[in-house]
Amino acid sequence: GQQVMQIPQYQHVQEGEDFTTYCNSSTTLSNIQWYKQRPGGHPVFLIQLVKSGEVKKQKRLTFQFGEAKKNSSLHITATQTTDVGTYFCAGPGGYSGAGSYQLTFGKGTKLSVIP
Amino acid sequence: GAGVSQSPRYKVAKRGQDVALRCDPISGHVSLFWYQQALGQGPEFLTYFQNEAQLDKSGLPSDRFFAERPEGSVSTLKIQRTQQEDSAVYLCASSLSRLAFYNEQFFGPGTRLTVL
Numbered sequence: 001g002q003q004v005m006q007i008p009q010y011q012h013v014q015e016g017e018d019f020t021t022y023c024n025s026s027t028t029l030s031n032i033q034w035y036k037q038r039p040g041g042h043p044v045f046l047i048q049l050v051k052s053g054e055v056k057k058q059k060r061l062t063f064q065f066g067e068a069k070k071n072s073s074l075h076i077t078a079t080q081t082t083d084v085g086t087y088f089c090a091g092p093g094g095y096s097g098a099g100s101y102q103l104t105f106g107k108g109t110k111l112s113v114i115p
Numbered sequence: 116g117a118g119v120s121q122s123p124r125y126k127v128a129k130r131g132q133d134v135a136l137r138c139d140p141i142s143g144h145v146s147l148f149w150y151q152q153a154l155g156q157g158p159e160f161l162t163y164f165q166n167e168a169q170l171d172k173s174g175l176p177s178d179r180f181f182a183e184r185p186e187g188s189v190s191t192l193k194i195q196r197t198q199q200e201d202s203a204v205y206l207c208a209s210s211l212s213r214l215a216f217y218n219e220q221f222f223g224p225g226t227r228l229t230v231l
Binding site for chain 2: 108
């Protein structure tokens with residue numbers, strides 16, 4: 001079935017440094033979503049990308065969807081301590097293929113920011 | 116406005132006990148998902164409801180897991196004869212429309228289940 005791989009698993013950065021997490025799928029995705037989960041919290045939706053090559057920005061966050069719609073990235077410029085958390089990408093599909101309503105999450109990238 | 120709520124927030128069960136986890140989605144949300152999240156992992160899909168219809172239960176790990184949403188709002192995830200490997204956080208999420216994975220999902224705070 002479809003898998004979504006995320007790298008790196010962990011990232012420690014100094015406050016003010018940039019951060020990037022990458023998401024790769026074994027199959028072409030119709031869309032991809034990004035979520036953030038703060039320590040002890042629940043996932044919170046950040047954004048959805050649908051078009052090939054799409055780039056979206058939210059303040060210091062930049063999201064990209066690859067031309068082949070098989071990969072995506074999230075880049076944070078000048079990290080702040082409020083950026084701490086685990087960032088997940090999620091794509092549709094999964095085990096059951098046709099008729100599946102699954103959203104398959106990557107394992108996430110855990111970001112630590114050193115003040 | 117009110118978000119997705121789940122109860123209980125924490126549950127400790129002895130191995131072999133049955134448990135029931137409740138999810139109150141955002142009012143009017145058509146789609147409802149259950150996920151299992153192990154420590155340090157991403158949420159893993161369990162099952163999906165569109166209103167009261169369970170359209171996808173391919174992620175339920177065994178026949179000990181059962182979910183229902185009889186009136187298209189509140190949902191219950193039931194685990195029978197709990198095992199230690201069932202220990203995890205169980206997350207419920209809802210979204211507005213029937214376009215299940217094309218819409219933002221709103222997650223509840225989760226129920227942390229510990230099976231001793």
